Amino acid sequence: MARTEVVAMILAGGQGSRLGVLTKTVAKPAVPFGSRYRIIDFPLSNCVNSGIEIVGVLTQYQPLALNTYVGNGHPWDLDRNNAGAYILPPFQSNSGSDWYKGTANAIYQNMSFIDDNDPEYVVILSGDHIYKMDYAAMLKAHIEKNADATIAVYEVPWDEAPRFGILNTKDDDVIEEFEEKPANPKSNLASMGVYIFTWSVLRQALIEDEANPNSNNDFGKNIVPNLLAQGKKLCAYRFAGYWKDVGTISSLWETNMDILDKPEEINLVDRSWKIFSRNPVKPSHFIGSGAKVKNSALTDGCRIFGDVEHSVLSESVIVEKGAIVKDCVLMPGVVVKEGAHIERCVIDQGTVIGKDVQAGSFVEGEGPYTNHKICSEGICVFERGLTIKEGAVIPKNSMIDSDLEVPEDCKIIESKFRA
Amino acid sequence: MFNNAMGLILADNKKISLGELSNPRALSAMPFGGRYRIIDFMLSNMVNSGVKNVGLLTYNKYKSLMDHTGTGGAWSLDRKNDGLHILPPYVNSEATNISSDEELTGVIDFLRQSRTPYVIVAGANVILNTTFDSFIKSHEESGADISVMYNRDGTKYGNPSYILDIDDDGFVRDMLYNPAKATSPKCSLGILCLRRDLLIDILARQMAHGQSHFGIHSIVKMFDEFKVHGFEYSGVVLRINSVQSYFNASMSLLTDSVRNDLFWSGKPIYTKVKDEAPTLYFDNAEMSDSIVSDGCRIYGKVESSVIFRSVTIAKNTTIKNCVIMQDVHISENCHLENVILDKNAFVRPGVRLVGHPDYPIVIGKGAGI
Numbered sequence: 001m002a003r004t005e006v007v008a009m010i011l012a013g014g015q016g017s018r019l020g021v022l023t024k025t026v027a028k029p030a031v032p033f034g035s036r037y038r039i040i041d042f043p044l045s046n047c048v049n050s051g052i053e054i055v056g057v058l059t060q061y062q063p064l065a066l067n068t069y070v071g072n073g074h075p076w077d078l079d080r081n082n083a084g085a086y087i088l089p090p091f092q093s094n095s096g097s098d099w100y101k102g103t104a105n106a107i108y109q110n111m112s113f114i115d116d117n118d119p120e121y122v123v124i125l126s127g128d129h130i131y132k133m134d135y136a137a138m139l140k141a142h143i144e145k146n147a148d149a150t151i152a153v154y155e156v157p158w159d160e161a162p163r164f165g166i167l168n169t170k171d172d173d174v175i176e177e178f179e180e181k182p183a184n185p186k187s188n189l190a191s192m193g194v195y196i197f198t199w200s201v202l203r204q205a206l207i208e209d210e211a212n213p214n215s216n217n218d219f220g221k222n223i224v225p226n227l228l229a230q231g232k233k234l235c236a237y238r239f240a241g242y243w244k245d246v247g248t249i250s251s252l253w254e255t256n257m258d259i260l261d262k263p264e265e266i267n268l269v270d271r272s273w274k275i276f277s278r279n280p281v282k283p284s285h286f287i288g289s290g291a292k293v294k295n296s297a298l299t300d301g302c303r304i305f306g307d308v309e310h311s312v313l314s315e316s317v318i319v320e321k322g323a324i325v326k327d328c329v330l331m332p333g334v335v336v337k338e339g340a341h342i343e344r345c346v347i348d349q350g351t352v353i354g355k356d357v358q359a360g361s362f363v364e365g366e367g368p369y370t371n372h373k374i375c376s377e378g379i380c381v382f383e384r385g386l387t388i389k390e391g392a393v394i395p396k397n398s399m400i401d402s403d404l405e406v407p408e409d410c411k412i413i414e415s416k417f418r419a
Numbered sequence: 420m421f422n423n424a425m426g427l428i429l430a431d432n433k434k435i436s437l438g439e440l441s442n443p444r445a446l447s448a449m450p451f452g453g454r455y456r457i458i459d460f461m462l463s464n465m466v467n468s469g470v471k472n473v474g475l476l477t478y479n480k481y482k483s484l485m486d487h488t489g490t491g492g493a494w495s496l497d498r499k500n501d502g503l504h505i506l507p508p509y510v511n512s513e514a515t516n517i518s519s520d521e522e523l524t525g526v527i528d529f530l531r532q533s534r535t536p537y538v539i540v541a542g543a544n545v546i547l548n549t550t551f552d553s554f555i556k557s558h559e560e561s562g563a564d565i566s567v568m569y570n571r572d573g574t575k576y577g578n579p580s581y582i583l584d585i586d587d588d589g590f591v592r593d594m595l596y597n598p599a600k601a602t603s604p605k606c607s608l609g610i611l612c613l614r615r616d617l618l619i620d621i622l623a624r625q626m627a628h629g630q631s632h633f634g635i636h637s638i639v640k641m642f643d644e645f646k647v648h649g650f651e652y653s654g655v656v657l658r659i660n661s662v663q664s665y666f667n668a669s670m671s672l673l674t675d676s677v678r679n680d681l682f683w684s685g686k687p688i689y690t691k692v693k694d695e696a697p698t699l700y701f702d703n704a705e706m707s708d709s710i711v712s713d714g715c716r717i718y719g720k721v722e723s724s725v726i727f728r729s730v731t732i733a734k735n736t737t738i739k740n741c742v743i744m745q746d747v748h749i750s751e752n753c754h755l756e757n758v759i760l761d762k763n764a765f766v767r768p769g770v771r772l773v774g775h776p777d778y779p780i781v782i783g784k785g786a787g788i
Contacts, residue, residue, distance in 0.1 A: 035697035074492075075692075146571070260699070268696030269729075279692040284453030284684040284712040284726075286673075293706045297697040299713055300454070304706075312697075363579060 013060030028126030385417030
């Protein structure tokens with residue numbers, strides 16, 4: 001067999017604390033997205049569609065759901081004899097044990113995994129973006145330019161540039177400088193968190209970075225600036241397709257809505273670049289008489305008897321008669337009971353919205369669950385496995401968190417699954 | 420759950436034709452219920468019962484079936500020991516043509532290699548969701564040589580029907596094939612339980628008598644020689660004997676009780692996964708009383724229909740009482756009622772097709788209208 005050309009490493013250990021209760025018990029890449037998917041389906045499918053067959057998935061924070069989901073990699077055809085998906089948690093060794101201290105340290109700790117596969121190049125990916133990208137085309141550019149590292153960049157609107165890691169380039173897209181969230185950006189090329197390194201160069205850089213006790217062990221903050229300082233050739237690779245960060249509740253909601261509003265942009269029906277996922281074993285969905293379904297995405301196992309408008313429903317969601325669901329993202333197994341009315345709600349797996357509950361952007365005011373730090377634009381977010389009391393009224397920008405202490409008369413959570 | 424039985428499924432039935440729909444495929448490979456093939460139900464019943472070794476007996480048009488089952492992974496039957504075995508006619512390289520006994524030779528070899536005491540044998544034309552635990556238990560307790568499952572459908576599903584005359588002790592006394600008038604409502608489901616070694620003996624004897632095909636009811640018919648016990652099944656059963664019964668069975672899925680029994684009784688029906696995108700409903704979509712699968716794009720009006728994967732229904736189009744299979748495209752301004760469209764059919768704008776509920780129009784695979 002020919003030598004392995006490339007190994008991909010997906011950084012999937014982060015908590016994603018800006019997603020609030022959605023990442024209380026699962027890591028961000030395992031958060032359900034777009035009716036049929038989890039966020040990690042996108043980088044995994046991109047790898048497979050790009051011909052990358054060795055994929056390390058670095059887990060750390062709440063790895064159970066992610067480990068179970070990725071499993072042996074079968075849904076992505078990553079259960080090969082000499083390749084596949086490999087879950088890489090932090091581990092103990094003779095010299096001690098350590099959590100992954102940062103993105104670069106996570107790769108450093110798994111250097112022997114990469115060395116065993118002996119690749120020429122390593123692709124570093126993160127598990128928090130929704131996009132379809134051909135890493136093989138990027139690798140081709142990396143090789144043609146004889147680069148030591150290539151960083152995928154996305155042209156963001158200038159006014160948004162201060163929120164991103166910005167790459168300043170000269171002619172031919174050779175990178176001169178990396179600035180993390182610059183107040184006065186000199187460029188609008190944002191790093192997408194997609195890196196290709198020539199492995200020998202990265203290997204050396206990781207060893208040097210590890211030796212520096214003051215380092216944050218982070219790709220953006222340390223590895224990239226150090227390589228630039230050493231005069232290595234770093235190139236930007238411009239990506240022009242659909243790319244969205246889903247790191248916040250509002251961006252997660254908005255990106256879900258993009259499936260409805262701009263279906264051609266992410267184009268999930270493209271059979272030449274399928275996004276694979278672990279399929280639920282559920283029958284086709286059913287829409288009863290008297291139901292209304294408009295501008296929405298549905299999948300297997302859903303049973304709809306009420307009104308669903310402009311919403312993204314995951315598998316096995318039930319919307320009962322007389323319920324109104326508008327602008328919502330309902331994750332697997334959510335039940336909306338008779339007469340409930342919800343708008344702009346992001347509801348995690350298995351939560352039951354009781355009869356006649358009113359929740360979301362159309363309910364004015366504030367309540368004990370109001371959370372302006374996590375929620376904005378009127379969006380409410382619900383933890384998984386809750387049963388919300390009949391008739392509860394939940395104002396906009398609320399985060400329903402079972403761990404939050406609220407006065408007895410404000411309690412809206414009737415029970416919690418596996419409390 | 421038990422693992423003392425293996426399974427044998429007859430993938431086709433020479434007595435049943437679905438006209439144009441069965442041209443490209445064996446009966447068991449017939450698409451059904453939005454995302455399934457008929458075989459999925461029996462395969463799932465087997466694996467949900469703990470069966471780990473299943474033979475699929477085929478003699479004709481099995482490409483579609485093999486595409487569907489692959490190595491059996493979708494049913495967790497891609498095993499190192501046992502698993503899914505497709506049994507096409509046994510062809511010796513020196514044989515110039517397939518003669519009568521090759522089908523049975525292959526089955527006997529397969530049965531001999533197994534280690535389980537029992538075999539569950541099933542046909543391709545019944546759809547039900549069950550496990551065989553109580554069937555096997557009843558078989559053991561009755562002291563019968565052969566057990567056959569039946570329900571009280573009588574002859575209402577048309578031919579072929581095998582009406583059983585069962586005595587007070589539950590043993591089969593007589594069996595009538597396609598009787599003009601049913602003497603009893605007890606109609607065989609074509610599902611048997613018997614000892615593996617007995618089945619091998621029976622098949623070897625049938626071969627020696629020059630019988631060419633595996634016939635489930637040729638075994639039931641041996642009630643004079645063996646003790647054949649009836650086991651009544653009371654759950655939902657859909658029988659596929661004709662285009663009409665296929666259409667009726669599909670439409671019956673729109674009834675809550677049928678859907679709940681077949682799909683939501685806690686025993687999953689497995690099928691090949693396709694990784695289609697979610698289905699999108701657009702601005703003017705109007706939906707009522709319908710089953711819809713993944714990957715569809717619905718712009719028009721759909722009423723009382725079963726829609727398979729990746730179907731497009733364009734705007735200003737009305738679909739009523741239809742069964743629309745995978746990858747069908749229906750253009751704007753159409754009106755379709757009581758129509759079965761096979762895979763990949765294409766309906767151009769402005770087409771009006773109205774069949775009768777008792778005689779649906781069938782549009783063949785890949786046809787353009």
